[in-house]
Amino acid sequence: MDELVERWAEELNKAVSMAAGNPQDRKSTWLAYSTLFALYEIKWYELGLPPSLADTRFPTHTVFDHLYATASASNFFYDNNGVTDVPKGFVVSVDIPGVQSFISHSRKLGDFWAASWIISNLSWRTVWRAIKAFGPDVLISPSPRLNPYLLVSLSNEAEKLGKQDLKKKNLVDILKKSTNELMKMISPYESFSGNDLFELAEITPMIPEKIRFILPKMFYIEDKDGSVKYIEREEDVADLVKVWFREAWKEILEEAGFYSNGDKMKKALREMIKQFGEKVIEEPPFYPRIKVVNVDEVNKNLNKYLEKIGWKVEGGQSSAPLSKEGEISPLLWNVLIFLLDKSPTYRLDPIPRAFWVLDDNGDSIVPVYDSDKVDVDKMKFKSWVQCSLCGEEPAIKLGKEFKNDVAKYKEEDLEKILEITGVSRSELEDLPSIIKPGEALGPYCLLRRLLYLEKREKLGFESTDRLVLRSLDLFIKEFGLREKLLQNFIKVVEDQRERVNTNVQLDNDKIREALSLVFSETFSHLGKERYEGFEKAANKLGIDEEEKFINMLEDALRNLKEELKKEKFLANEEDMGKLAEMISKHFGKDLGRLFEEYLNREENEDEENEKDVRLDRVLSLFEAMLRLRRYYAILRMDGDFIGRIVSGKLPLYSEMFTDDGKMKTMKLSEYVKMLYDSMKKNASGEQRVKIEEVEKKAMENAEILEKTIKIREGKHSQYKEFEGIIVSPSYYMHISTSLMLQALRDTMLIRMNEGFPIYAGGDDLNALLPIETSIKAVAELRKSFWYWNEGKDRFAILRIRGDQREESEKDYNLPLREASIPVSSLLPTGRSASLRFAKIKDLTGEEIAEAGELLENEAKESSWSLNGKKVAKDTIVMSDSSDKNISLLPFSLRKDRDIELVIDEVHVGALGRLWMLRLLGMLSGNLPEDAFDQVPSELWNPDNDKKRNALKKLGGYVFKRNISTKRKDEMVNELMRSLEDANAFTAVNSKATGGMVGDSYENLALLYHIFKSIKIMRDLPK
Ligand SMILES: [Zn+2]
Known part of the structure; x- marks a missing residue:
């Protein structure tokens, strides 16, 4: 040590x-x-x-x-x-609205x-x-x-x-x-x-x-210039922040390569942005809100107040009982943080932004600029349209026309680009992959594309196509099906070349090259590792619509499957083992384990029908894996009650909610009592007496504060009683560090699950994932919010592993550094999620927004009760962009006094089993419809034992009708046990949305949502 x-x-x-x-x-x-x-x-x-x-x-x-x-x-x-x-x-807050x-x-x-x-x-x-x-x-x-x-x-x-x-x-x-x-x-x-x-x-x-x-x-x-300013008043702070904000924006432009030279494609984008006037883009697209609190002034007022209520104030320091010399008092800090939200806002002066209006005649759109910023006469593009991305800026439209059925830029528009860029036609060959023919982009949206171009090597991510293709690609590679797939695809292309209307000379090399753009792993020996996606692959073959290409690929995969079936592929143990490994890798260890368990139970030969039953099951799963996916998953997660916790409205972990589901805020005196109680626990008799003396004083102070501090809400509204504990700087730092750790953990978990984090900040997460890993990833992300491993440590843990050390470091004769280090306590609150399956053809923006709506309006509005005790929020909502059906599932339930995570029971136990049975072709896809047909609607609200038992019986009956295997009884019993563990018949959800049984049922059994989840998951991966 x-x-x-x-x-x-x-x-x-x-x-x-x-x-x-x-x-x-x-x-x-x-x-x-x-x-x-x-x-x-x-x-x-x-x-x-x-x-x-x-x-x-x-x-x-x-x-x-x-x-x-x-x-x-x-x-x-x-x-x-x-x-x-x-x-x-000063304490300063800066935020960017919009x-x-x-x-x-x-x-x-x-x-x-x-x-x-x-x-x-x-x-x-x-x-x-x-x-x-x-x-x-x-x-x-x-x-x-x-x-x-x-x-x-x-x-x-x-x-x-x-x-x-x-x-x-x-x-x-x-x-x-x-x-x-x-x-x-x-x-x-x-x-x-x-x-x-x-x-x-x-x-x-x-x-x-x-x-x-x-x-x-x-x-x-x-x-830059060494000039000196004195920060004396709130206004000085605001002025300084305004300058910093503008400088920060300039740096963003630099990072995007706006000021650099070279690279023809980037040059085209830069020149297009400059068409709007260079000075326009140099203004940031937002006005930040700046709030400033003057510490000196607040301290004086606080001291006056404390003296009024009879507290002694020493040496200018407020609330002497709570502070030491040289430290800011927690009470002052608490007031500063509270006032920061309430104080007036300084805004960056409104800046002339690129806006568009109708011209005098009302028939065309013209931009509104300061005349000194833009020389309209010098602009090549004179007809302005609304930006097709944001709808908020005037935009340059690169019109679309078809040449041999392939979408190209309109010749006159392309010529303008060539003229302002000064590069040749061939140097802009790839521009359509950045700006689609027909797209109209304004300066800020062009800047986003430029930034993406600049950083895309580091991003290692092309598009949603990667999420859709990745799993299938790895699968084909792992099973060595490359040449077989290629031959099948060549056949399909030859058969259909008339119909897809291509004028490209199609030889086998060209076809191989096109396939390598979508199956980058499989063809990585060609030196291509980036997923270019369906569109580019289609273009390579001279096919104008990617849908036609996708259909051809689907045909090829179907033929490949038939071919493999005939060859009795997978009929040997080695291939079967490989498949089990792949299932673990893609769907997670739990599903991999279930796969083996279920399979081992199947008979090899069905004597009546002379069929190899096991092989049939494996092929069913293999077929699902060889399906061409068109869907990916959008995930949004958000901590529950975080604002309250940051402002000191802390729940007692084990008593987070009252029996009716309201979050219980700990009073200051309760908190003080809790601390002193824990101290007394380990104290000797003599120490105890001393502690009790101090405790008495502390409790008195806490009660005075509770009684006398009233907080004014808003400018003209009522005074409110002081709530929660006093937020000290240490408390504040502790919470914000916990959130920082969570952001890092989220980033790593998303990457490890082959996903792409769009944003990971503290309790907030916005990410895209492949279908296969998405459900496992959600469970891991929610678990990581509370505890790491199986153990229920209530600390965020960092893990140090000896094997990560570099060789050179092992020279120090030190113990192997393997440790689990509790760094900060976990946030005593849940975290809700929205998981949405969307098609590659959907508008990603709209789907992400929809996932956010569902998170706010469904998951966050949900609560779960079990045996009369409720937990609010902490729920996942699942949805599919092609269907209105949604399902709600709890992450935690309140069992006795404690709140326990039930991810393993619900997501792995119950849903995992059903999903694997479905993948193995043992579960009918009609299960949900059958369940809603068979179970009378009043049973979905099991408010007494009689109903609960009936629901259980009917549930078992429905499973039996929909599971097909010789050892059906065994399977159904296991399933029922796992549903019982998940409290599927007893826990009820009090947010009833327009589901299949309508709105009238307030308290729906968890089982109801499990059936709804299966309705969403039954065709996955799709
Ligand atoms: Zn725009």
């Missing part, structure tokens, strides 16, 4: 001295401090060291929470003259990613300027701790400074390595190999649109 601590100090020292330079040099000093700040905690965990509690008597937060909170709060005690006695400075609509106006996956990335980086790069002036401790939300954005920005800064100073160049490697280590520690999987994790952190949007930070009341030195 001592050795490890020494090593920790050594490594920190090394990094800090690399950053440090001449003490007079501001930049080096800043870099040294920021490096210490960023690595202090991470290095500790990297070495497998556990954090210790800040106060062993109060196990609520760790030394790190305390130290980082103190570093932040110290910003209140400095001004231009040095240390002050009285807290000063983010949701900006993100949802997207057509391609790249549009979504780009919009999310822009928001995340606008937020981060704004606050980065505060960090550069005063250090990373000014940031309070999102947490700067364990924050990959801080590590990435620091390493970029070190790289810049490293141009003159080689020592700093080495620091870059250390920071990169720590980022990688951090991401690895988060990973729930035994080993993570994949993209460079530093790069993953760089391209994944993780910073929310709302940021909060502290600014000391000090001189601010402008980085």
Whole structure:
């Protein structure tokens, strides 16, 4: 242990001295401090060291929470003259409104990613300027701790400074390595190999649109010209933030390559954007809302108030019983955070944005600009239309016309592009993959496409086609079916070439090349690893519509299946074993296990029909796997009651809800009592007496606060009683660090499940997944919100594994660093989800928005009761874009006093069994309809034992009718047991949507939603 601590100090020292330079040099000093700040905690965990509690008597937060909170709060005690006695400075909140609509106006996956990335980086790069002036401790939300954005920005800064100073160049490697280590520690999987994790952190949007930070009341030195400003009033803060925000936007333009040269395709986009006037795009598309609270002023008022209620105030510090010298009092902090939401807003001055209006005659659209910004006469494109992506900007339309049935740009439009770009026709051959013929794009939407082009190598993601194709591709590769598929496809192409009307010379090489664009893994030996998707593959064969190509591919796969059947493919144990492995890999270990279990029970020979039953089952599943998918999954997740928890309205974990499902907020006095009770538990008799004395005083204070503090809600509204506990800086830092860890965990889990995170920030997640892994991924994501492994630790755990260490490090004669480190306590609340299956042809934007609506209006409105006790929210809603049917399932249920996760029982036990039976062809697809036919509607509301028993009996009867295997009874019994474990007959959902039995039933049994889930899942993967 001592050795490890020494090593920790050594490594920190090394990094800090690399950053440090001449003490007079501001930049080096800043870099040294920021490096210490960023690595202090991470290095500790990297070495497998556990954090210790800040106060062993109060196990609520760790030394790190305390130290980082103190570093932040110290910003209140400095001004231009040095240390002050009285807290000063400002608490600032900046948020970007209109983010949701900006993100949802997207057509391609790249549009979504780009919009999310822009928001995340606008937020981060704004606050980065505060960090550069005063250090990373000014940031309070999102947490700067364990924050990959801080590590990435620091390493970029070190790289810049490293141009003159080689020592700093080495620091870059250390920071990169720590980022990688951090991401690895988060990973729930035994080993993570994949993209460079530093790069993953760089391209994944993780910073929310709302940021909060502290600014000391000090001189601010402008980085560029060294000019000095004094931050004295709220207005000064707002003015400064406005400048930072504009600078952040300029950086986004740089990142998108707007100012660079080269690359013909990017040049075309740049020139198109410039058609709107260069100055237009240099204005950000949003006006941020800035709120500022003056600490000095609030402290004075608070002290006046406390004196009025008879509290002694010492040395300018408010609420003496709660504070120590040099620390901000929790009470003051609490008031500051509360006021921050209520204080007036400073907006970035409204800027002339690209807007369009009808012209005087009312028959064409013209942009409205400041005349000094745009020289309309110089523009090549004069006929403006509405942007087809966002509908909010004037746009350049690249009209569509058909040449030999293939969609091309209108010749006159293409000529304009060639003229403004100054490149040749052939250099823009690929432009239609970025801007579709017929698409009309305005400057900000063009910028998103440019950003995507600039970063797409790092993204490693082309389109939703990848999600749809990936599983099938891996399957074909694994079973070595490449040549067979190719031959079948060639045959189909030859047969249908007349009908698809292509004038491309089709030889076998060309066909192989087209297939390699959709099955990139299978054909990876050709050196192509990127999924180019159906459209490009179709174009390669000169087929104008991708649907025609997809149909041909479907025919080829069907023929391949027939061929394999005839060959008695899979009839040997080796292939069967391989299949089991693939099932585990794609659908998760639980389904893999069920596959083997069910299969082992099947007879080999059915003597009556002379059929190989087992082979039939396997082929049924194999057929499902060889199906050409057209669907992918959209996932949105969001923590429940997070706002309340951040503001100190804390539920008692085991008594989160009252019996009628309302969330119970702990009173301050209850919290104080809980803390002292836990302290007394381990105290000796003498200590106990002392503790009780202090407790009495603390309880008195808590009660005074409860009685006398009233909070004014809004400007003219009523006073409200003080609710919840006092939010101390440590508490605040603790929660925001938990959220940061969750964002990292989400990112890793989505990537590991072959998905694409559009946004992962704290409790909020927006991602796309392949169908196969989606249900497993949801279960993993929800579990990770509370606990890691099987154990019910109520801490977020980082895992250090010995085998991840590099060889060179094993020289230190240190114990193998394998440890599970509890870092921060878990959020005492649930997390709801919306999982939506959408078709590749659907508009991704609309489907993502719909998934969000369902999350808000269905999952979050749901509650579950079991034996008279309720849990609110914490529900997943499942839906399908081609059907109105939805299902609701609980993630947790309240059993006795505790709230327990029931993911394993519901999602793996009950649904997993049904899904596997369906995949093996043992379960009729008609099951849900049959269930709703057979079960009288009044039984779906099982409010007494008689009804419950009837529901159970009928349920069993329906399963028996719909399962076909010789050992049906055994299967049905197992299924019934797993449904019983899931409380499927007793737990009821109190959100009744327009389902098959109508709205009239308020309390629907969980079993009802299980049948509805099967209705959604029965044809998956599809
Ligand atoms: Zn637009």
